[in-house]
Amino acid sequence: MPANKPKFYLTTPIYYTNGLPHIGHTYSTIVCDTIRRYKRMRGYDVVMTTGTDEHGVNVERSAKKAGVAESEFVGKMAAEWRALWDELGVQGDEFIRTTDLKHAHTVQWLFKQCRDNGFVYPGHYTGQYCIYDNAYVDVKPGENCPDCGRPTETVTEANFYFKLSAFQKPLLDWYAKHPNFIQPEARRNEVLSFVEGGLRDLSITRTSVRWGIPVPGEEPHVFYVWFDALTAYLSAVGGPQYEKTGFWPADLHLVGKEIIRFHAVYWPAFLMAAGLPLPKQVWAHGWLLMDSAKMSKSLGNVVRPRPIVHVLGMDALRYYLLRETVFGQDGNFSYDALVQRYNSDLANGLGNLASRTLTMIEKYFDGRIPEPGASPSNEEGFYGGVREFAEKLARNDGTEVGHSILWRYDNLHFSNALEAIWSLISLVDSFLSSKKPWALAEDQDKRSQLSAVLYTAAEALRFAAVLSYPVLPDSTIKLWKQLGQSSPLSEQRIDGLVWGQLKPGVTISRAETLFPRIEKAEAIERMEAMEREEQKQPSPVTAPAASPVSTPVAGGAAAAAAPAAAEKIGIEDFAKVEMRVGQIKTAERIVGADKLLKLTVDIGTEIRQICAGIAQYYEPEKLIGRKVAVVVNLAPRKLRGVESNGMIIAASVGPEGRPVLAGFPDEDVEIGARLK
Numbered sequence: 001m002p003a004n005k006p007k008f009y010l011t012t013p014i015y016y017t018n019g020l021p022h023i024g025h026t027y028s029t030i031v032c033d034t035i036r037r038y039k040r041m042r043g044y045d046v047v048m049t050t051g052t053d054e055h056g057v058n059v060e061r062s063a064k065k066a067g068v069a070e071s072e073f074v075g076k077m078a079a080e081w082r083a084l085w086d087e088l089g090v091q092g093d094e095f096i097r098t099t100d101l102k103h104a105h106t107v108q109w110l111f112k113q114c115r116d117n118g119f120v121y122p123g124h125y126t127g128q129y130c131i132y133d134n135a136y137v138d139v140k141p142g143e144n145c146p147d148c149g150r151p152t153e154t155v156t157e158a159n160f161y162f163k164l165s166a167f168q169k170p171l172l173d174w175y176a177k178h179p180n181f182i183q184p185e186a187r188r189n190e191v192l193s194f195v196e197g198g199l200r201d202l203s204i205t206r207t208s209v210r211w212g213i214p215v216p217g218e219e220p221h222v223f224y225v226w227f228d229a230l231t232a233y234l235s236a237v238g239g240p241q242y243e244k245t246g247f248w249p250a251d252l253h254l255v256g257k258e259i260i261r262f263h264a265v266y267w268p269a270f271l272m273a274a275g276l277p278l279p280k281q282v283w284a285h286g287w288l289l290m291d292s293a294k295m296s297k298s299l300g301n302v303v304r305p306r307p308i309v310h311v312l313g314m315d316a317l318r319y320y321l322l323r324e325t326v327f328g329q330d331g332n333f334s335y336d337a338l339v340q341r342y343n344s345d346l347a348n349g350l351g352n353l354a355s356r357t358l359t360m361i362e363k364y365f366d367g368r369i370p371e372p373g374a375s376p377s378n379e380e381g382f383y384g385g386v387r388e389f390a391e392k393l394a395r396n397d398g399t400e401v402g403h404s405i406l407w408r409y410d411n412l413h414f415s416n417a418l419e420a421i422w423s424l425i426s427l428v429d430s431f432l433s434s435k436k437p438w439a440l441a442e443d444q445d446k447r448s449q450l451s452a453v454l455y456t457a458a459e460a461l462r463f464a465a466v467l468s469y470p471v472l473p474d475s476t477i478k479l480w481k482q483l484g485q486s487s488p489l490s491e492q493r494i495d496g497l498v499w500g501q502l503k504p505g506v507t508i509s510r511a512e513t514l515f516p517r518i519e520k521a522e523a524i525e526r527m528e529a530m531e532r533e534e535q536k537q538p539s540p541v542t543a544p545a546a547s548p549v550s551t552p553v554a555g556g557a558a559a560a561a562a563p564a565a566a567e568k569i570g571i572e573d574f575a576k577v578e579m580r581v582g583q584i585k586t587a588e589r590i591v592g593a594d595k596l597l598k599l600t601v602d603i604g605t606e607i608r609q610i611c612a613g614i615a616q617y618y619e620p621e622k623l624i625g626r627k628v629a630v631v632v633n634l635a636p637r638k639l640r641g642v643e644s645n646g647m648i649i650a651a652s653v654g655p656e657g658r659p660v661l662a663g664f665p666d667e668d669v670e671i672g673a674r675l676k
């Protein structure tokens with residue numbers, strides 16, 4: 001990979017893990033994946049980040065309901081999200097989880113920068129909080145959330161404030177200087193009037209929430225979900241060391257329109273406060289509606305992507321989502337329109353043209369790409385303008401930009417880009433119908449005309465494959481191979497298409513049907529039946545069966561989750577436990593808890609407060625400086641009212657279970673090193 005490739009960094013929102021993906025989420029992710037593939041084909045070194053937003057009260061409650069620890073809950077849910085993106089051919093380069101250590105480290109670092117620069121102060125807050133949207137909302141007690149319509153809760157708590165009010169002018173200046181920062185125009189206007197109306201300081205930590213990233217030295221404060229979540233974009237590309245990766249600032253944050261304010265107001269303000277570069281653009285797309293309402297779990301009108309992929313294939317879903325809705329506006333989803341598009345554009349359009357052309361090449365030219373020839377008859381317009389149209393679509397010279405596919409992709413006019421590619425497909429179809437190659441084949445004297453016609457159709461198909469690859473990665477790769485191409489399609493330059501590069505003589509492969517036609521009623525029935533089955537499936541996170549024998553041992557909660565002695569775990573289960581070398585910095589007894597010591601432990605990336613049940617066997621002062629093994633990804637909990645964020649490993653010796661700290665007496669180990 002040449003070192004001088006320009007870099008491009010784009011992101012999807014990171015999705016909440018208290019639910020599973022529906023096609024609304026799928027939409028954002030597929031759009032991003034399309035841009036990612038397109039940018040690669042334009043020669044960029046691209047990083048695309050997606051991931052999961054795993055903290056907050058919602059997760060605490062869902063995990064409790066499922067009867068599992070929060071870490072287990074989010075671990076399983078994140079795995080589900082990831083698996084779905086794989087099935088949809090989404091090639092995320094970074095999958096960031098807000099429970100990743102590197103992310104916690106970045107959030108804590110960002111907070112410190114903001115605080116050191118004077119933009120953070122302590123205070124108290126009372127307000128109506130929507131636990132579903134994870135946001136305080138501007139309503140009276142007893143009123144429902146204005147965004148999602150669900151009940152709000154009155155919350156009073158000590159917290160840290162971010163001085164958002166100080167950023168009104170800097171933000172307005174930034175928007176004025178960077179008119180494309182917020183897209184589309186309507187969203188930009190909405191944000192401008194919000195900021196012009198004045199900004200109130202923002203509470204960025206919570207003391208009422210347990211499941212979150214701790215604010216170092218300020219426990220039990222944890223970060224408020226948006227300060228936490230937005231920072232994921234930075235954690236994914238190096239965090240505090242972002243300069244080393246070269247991918248910050250982001251080129252594009254792609255989000256749904258309901259979260260534009262967080263991205264176009266709060267996020268740039270946090271970054272300004274920390275003295276960091278701002279992203280180049282935030283693009284807010286519209287919603288997929290079902291029966292005219294936003295598809296959402298709470299309304300019970302969601303459509304899952306799997307049944308569609310199963311019945312029609314992943315490209316059908318990708319095509320439909322990008323073709324049917326004008327990007328930026330809301331769009332309606334219907335199975336009927338989906339199958340209609342599939343049959344008319346994919347099966348009868350691209351699929352049929354490919355099959356027609358390749359079958360004739362097989363039949364008349366022994367399966368080899370024929371010679372392009374010159375118009376053998378010199379007939380005016382012999383090629384039906386196919387070549388000119390294809391070249392116009394692939395144009396990259398800055399002229400007639402409105403017609404070029406590159407311009408349309410660059411401006412995220414996906415529907416329009418596909419429409420134009422499909423005009424090429426129809427043009428070639430009519431060209432074949434008017435030239436009647438099957439009739440030309442009857443006449444030996446018309447051999448060169450036959451050759452020219454089929455070459456033209458095949459070359460146009462090559463153009464169509466390259467131009468539509470970002471949207472249809474699966475089927476265009478098949479078509480590419482059918483055309484006898486061996487170099488990877490994903491590595492073709494979309495801006496380097498030159499007519500006539502399809503080599504005559506190359507052997508094509510037998511034409512597998514790209515999109516088999518399907519009867520509409522049958523397809524819908526199958527998808528709906530699968531959808532109903534999916535809805536019936538138990539959540540991927542269900543309560544573990546109660547253990548028949550429970551042996552209370554030192555270590556409490558952690559030990560209670562241990563598997564029965566005979567049961568083996570896989571290495572991947574072991575890998576979930578993150579243990580690191582820590583160094584004890586302070587140690588003190590806890591009044592009223594004679595077995596516990598309160599420790600602060602340096603784990604390399606942060607200082608943690610951890611309680612350990614070792615007070616009867618270890619003198620606090622003798623522990624200072626001692627290196628210990630720490631489980632760092634254990635969900636924080638309170639022991640005798642004191643927050644404990646991690647666990648120190650100790651052997652349990654003798655019948656009374658005397659704790660003996662695990663340590664590293666023989667060699668000097670680095671603080672933060674991982675135990676494996």
Ligand code: MSP
Pocket residue numbers: 012013014015016023024025027028053229230231232254255256257258259286287288289294295296
């Ligand atoms: N976790 C936050 C985002 C944090 S980003 C730092 C969040 N998560 S979410 O799971 O609710 O996902 C929201 C995103 O999913 C929307 O912004 C949008 O991109 C996508 N969509 C969810 N439902 C949608 C539709 N019905 N239609 C289109 N996109 C939708 O908010």
